[in-house]
Amino acid sequence: MTSLALTRDRIARVRPGPALAALLIAAFLLLFLVVPVVQVIFVAFQDKTTGAFTLVNFADFFRNDLFMRSFANSFYVSAMSVVVASLLALPLAYLTMRFEFRGAVLIQSLGIIPLIMPPFIGAVAMQLLFGRNGSVNLLLRDHFGVSIPFMEGLNGVIFVQSIHYFPFILINLSASLKNIDRAMEESAQNLGCHGFRLFRRIVFPLAMPGYVAGASLVFIKVFDDLGTPLLLNVNDMLAPQAYLRISSIGIADPMGYVISVVLIACSLLALWVSALAMRGKDYATVQRGGGGLAKRRLKPLELVAAYAVVLLILVLVLAPHVGLGLLSFATIWSFSPVPDAFTLKHYQTVFTESGQYITNTLLYASLAALLDVVIGTAIAYLVLRTKLPGRQWLDYIAMAALAVPGVVLGIGYLRSFYGVPMPFTGQPLSNFWLILVFALAIRRLPYALRACTAALQQVSSSLEEAAENLGATKLRTVGRIVVPLMSGGILAGFVTSFATAAVELSATIMLVHSQSDAPLAYGLYVYMQSAAGRGPGAALGVFAVVIVGLGTYLSHVVIERGRRERGQDH
Amino acid sequence: MGGRRGVAENMRSGIRQSDGWLRGVMVALAVLLPATAATGQETPAVVTVLTSFPASFYEPVREAFEQAHPDRRLRVVNTKTTAAITQLQDRAGEEVDVFWASAPDAFEVLKAAGLLAPVASRPTGAPATIGNQPIDDPDGSYLGFALSGYGLVWDQPYLDRHGLAAPRGWEDLRRPGYARHLGITAPSRSGTMHLMVETVLQLHGWERGWATWLEIAGNLATVTARSYGVVEGVAKGRFGIGLAIDFLGQGAGQGTEPGERVPDIGGLRFAYPADSVFLPASVAILRGAPNPAGAGVFVDFLLSPAGQALMLRPDIGRLPVRPDAYAAAPAGYPNPYARETGNDRFLFDRALSSRRYELVNLLFDELITFRLKTLNRVWQLIHEGESRLATLPDPVARDLLRDARAAATAVPVDAVQAIDPTFSAALRRSARGMPISARQGELEAEWRAFSKARLDTALSAAERALVILRVAAGEGGWP
Incomplete structure (x- = not known):
């Protein structure tokens, strides 16, 4: 009886406003995330003609050697990307954490630069620099008579992906190195442990959670990525196969769905493995202040070596940017270390011919980002400030989008909305450009949600209570007090969502319906398909990098300012 | 077994051998009666003929020959060209006197191997050339006895049903509309088909010729195991258009496997392609023939008015080499001598053909016969893309489709290599289950890899082009 009374009491306390907001958000997530993904899984287990439950599609998948090879390739590429990315990230992280090193600023920027260029944009430029007849190999062949197959087949994908994604490992690893209790290290040293043994037995295990988190993220990202293999013309990987099946055979073909299920399963598996690795390994620092490893100065020779390593990685990291820049100004760049001559006409071409790509992108990305911060703020408020039953589920479902590859979401949207006619025109709903905006919003929602939740956590609820005590309604409080106080975090969330949505290709390429509705990422993909289009493609790519770079810089500024203001408040 | 032993020796030595006795008995039975009736052993009665012609062709000839020469018997060994x-190169099987077949290049191969004995030209009244092609071998190694046009056989009701126009030339066969309506046989399994392949290769040049065949291959429904399967396939409606020799496509009853009749030939039509050539079907006497005299008599018979008249029989349906024979032809019977069309400037180069004979066969199998499904798919996409491109020019898609076409029509051997004797020396079409030379194995593997890689490239380029074109047309990225 008491529990019933309690429930009734709780229901009575549910106010209609938040409940309505929660219902709207739930409906949105259900319609544009849950239904499409469930639809994909459903179709994978359905007989193509009868619609009955069957495993025959999976049997077909595992019997087909192209798919099995693609599966193996995807796995190999993801694993190797983790390895190569670790090789790049480990020395950098160790250098900054272990030594008094003035190059630390350099390393910090190393952690940002790759992220502002989506890998598929840099892929073509990397081919010109590191390909079989790229600058590096031409020089190597001329001077040493050797060439290195950086970009041959799968190598190219691994190379491009690990340069792009190694910051994930760097950031996570640095964070967990920073949190290591120095007492641990000192205790080990007191017990006579030092050198590599100290690193292997004490430092590395303590840093493990951060490393595993970064590594699994890299694995998932590489496994799901469609753009990079597609641009490098590597078709025998899972995501490109899913895309090619749908785009060449149609949405009725079950193999695209089966591949999607395999992609989701592998994403979940990687998440599970990382959770497993973290379980029971909560190395939360007991004391604050003594954090991080003991730092020491580098000896001169070590310093030279350290700078050499950092500079080498810097060169690698800057290579796609430099290559893309050169390509966008090059007249002809083929079989020579640098372009023959330079021109501005590619930019002219882009602005005259492809203006719609840019305007579409600005429209779609800002709408998607707006949607994200609105939903993100609402979910954050519902979760943190209301007692609505089941409110945590909104958070969980929104975060589940992380495990859904873009290509899977695209396929799910096609399947779910193709049969739905649009009002008035009668066209399939999946052809409507707003669907693309929703896909982008869902893809970026997890990031915006985390930003908004963090922002709300920093707003003291006493300020809201004060407002309500002064007679403000809930809605007015949210509008005049909460949101303005959260504005820094919301803006940061908006900008990151915007910048990354602007260059999303995986879901976009499945959903682009007509050229006039196509965003920048699609235009880039199309340009990069032909030799003649590489120049304008690179110019468009530079534009994309500028958008993402500006966005990243803005969000950085916003976050820093917020941090400083709070610092002053205290 | 006594495979190397000649028929004549067999006859002389009777049925002494224990290992080959059964065949000895059979041969002896076949010859004993006429042999005893003949005057003596000097003119052996049996003439052994190795031929690729079907029984419906050689049986009437055999009957007429034995009637005209009651003292002789014609023994026919029937096999594919x-x-x-x-068989002749390896000297496997029994010794034969006469080689009797359609494909001129087959004779060139045998001539080059020194397997043919000189044969004097007979006064037949036939001109030295038809179109631009010599009828008899200028070196006197073989003689043309009939003419063949090679061309297109189709089922008119089938084409009507599918709303297709009848093809007029080789080039037409590349049309997208004929997708999966075409049937051919493999040149490695049919001398006739080999001749057609080679004709196009010579008409268009090596690279362009292969490009033509590879594109035609995109339209193939099947590659039949034997050349007769092509006409049969058309007749049974398995596909609408086939490539065949003219006698197989004409009239009633011929062309199927011996003993089987084409069920419904009402709708079958045959046409010589616009740039067709007439080539002689020939006869030659083999060097070291056990019965050279009998072989000469048979050749004489074929070229005599009586032998030539046989060509007009509906169950044979060949074009005689003697122009005077056409006087007795039924109305509507094609007369190559009265034909204005045909490519007079084109000279079928038999020597060239013989130099790359096996190479063409093996290449065709690796590039086409074994890759049919992929070729179908690749060309379907390229053709769809190109037709969309015509109404919606898109530079990127155009480049991609050009790449796709280039990759799908590439041939791994260049024209110079193809006629390099050292390059194709080791190439042999081997009997099933027999090991091939290491070099041939290497080359075949190389071609297989080449073909697979190029078709993969073509497929992916064409798929990408189509996505771009569909999106440019506002139809979305998938079909």
């Missing part, structure tokens, strides 16, 4: 060449 390509197998016949291998």
Whole structure:
């Protein structure tokens, strides 16, 4: 009886406003995330003609050697990307954490630069620099008579992906190195442990959670990525196969769905493995202040070596940017270390011919980002400030989008909305450009949600209570007090969502319906398909990098300012 | 077994051998009666003929020959042209006197191998050339006895049903509309088909010729195991258009496997392609023939008015080499001598053909016969893309489709290599289950890899082009 009374009491306390907001958000997530993904899984287990439950599609998948090879390739590429990315990230992280090193600023920027260029944009430029007849190999062949197959087949994908994604490992690893209790290290040293043994037995295990988190993220990202293999013309990987099946055979073909299920399963598996690795390994620092490893100065020779390593990685990291820049100004760049001559006409071409790509992108990305911060703020408020039953589920479902590859979401949207006619025109709903905006919003929602939740956590609820005590309604409080106080975090969330949505290709390429509705990422993909289009493609790519770079810089500024203001408040 | 032993020796030595006795008995039975009736052993009665012609062709000839020469018997060994060449080159099986077949290049191969004895030209009244092609071998190694046009056989009701126009030339066969309506046989399994392949290769040049065949291959429904399967396939409606020799496509009853009749030939039509050539079907006497005299008599018979008249019989349906024979032809019977069309400037180069005979066969199998499904798919996409491109020019898609076409029509051997004797020396079409030379194995593997890689490239380029074109047309990225 008491529990019933309690429930009734709780229901009575549910106010209609938040409940309505929660219902709207739930409906949105259900319609544009849950239904499409469930639809994909459903179709994978359905007989193509009868619609009955069957495993025959999976049997077909595992019997087909192209798919099995693609599966193996995807796995190999993801694993190797983790390895190569670790090789790049480990020395950098160790250098900054272990030594008094003035190059630390350099390393910090190393952690940002790759992220502002989506890998598929840099892929073509990397081919010109590191390909079989790229600058590096031409020089190597001329001077040493050797060439290195950086970009041959799968190598190219691994190379491009690990340069792009190694910051994930760097950031996570640095964070967990920073949190290591120095007492641990000192205790080990007191017990006579030092050198590599100290690193292997004490430092590395303590840093493990951060490393595993970064590594699994890299694995998932590489496994799901469609753009990079597609641009490098590597078709025998899972995501490109899913895309090619749908785009060449149609949405009725079950193999695209089966591949999607395999992609989701592998994403979940990687998440599970990382959770497993973290379980029971909560190395939360007991004391604050003594954090991080003991730092020491580098000896001169070590310093030279350290700078050499950092500079080498810097060169690698800057290579796609430099290559893309050169390509966008090059007249002809083929079989020579640098372009023959330079021109501005590619930019002219882009602005005259492809203006719609840019305007579409600005429209779609800002709408998607707006949607994200609105939903993100609402979910954050519902979760943190209301007692609505089941409110945590909104958070969980929104975060589940992380495990859904873009290509899977695209396929799910096609399947779910193709049969739905649009009002008035009668066209399939999946052809409507707003669907693309929703896909982008869902893809970026997890990031915006985390930003908004963090922002709300920093707003003291006493300020809201004060407002309500002064007679403000809930809605007015949210509008005049909460949101303005959260504005820094919301803006940061908006900008990151915007910048990354602007260059999303995986879901976009499945959903682009007509050229006039196509965003920048699609235009880039199309340009990069032909030799003649590489120049304008690179110019468009530079534009994309500028958008993402500006966005990243803005969000950085916003976050820093917020941090400083709070610092002053205290 | 006594495979190397000649028929004549067999006859002389009777049935002494224990290992080959059964065949000895059979041969002896076949010859004993006329042999005893003949005056003596000097003119052996049996003439052994190795031929690729079907029974419906050689049976009437055999009957007429034995009637005209009651003292002689014609023994026919029937096999495919390509197998016949291998057999003669390897001297496997029994010794034969006469080689009797359609494909001129087969004769060139045998001539080059020194397997043919000189044969004097007979006064037949036939001109030295038809179109631009010599009828008899200028070196006197073989004689043309009939003419063949090679061309297109189709089922008119089938084409009507599918709303297709009848093809007029080789080039037409590349049309997208004929997708999966075409049937051919493999040149490695049919001398006739080999001749057609080679004709196009010579008409268009090596690279362009292969490009033509590879594109035609995109339209193939099947590659039949034997050349008769092509006409049969058309007749049974398995596909609408086939490539065949003219006698197989004409009239009633011929062309199927011996003993089987084409069920419904009402709708079958045959046409010589616009740039067709007439080539002689020939006869030659083999060097070291056990019965050279009898062989000469048979050749004389074929070229005599009586032998030529046989060509007009509906169950044979060949074009005689003697122009005077056409006087007795039924109305509407094609007369190559009265034909204005045909490519007069084109000279079928038999020597060139013989130099790359096996190479063309093996290449065709690796590039086309074994890749049919992929070729169908690749060309379907390229053709769809190109037709969309015509109404919606898109530079990127155009480049991609050009790449796709280039990759789908590439041939791994260049024209110079193709006629390099050292390059194709080791190439042999081997009997099933027999090991091939290491070099041939390497080359075949190389071609297979080449073909697979190029078709993969073509497929992916064409798929990408189509996505771009569909999106440019506002139809979305998938079909």
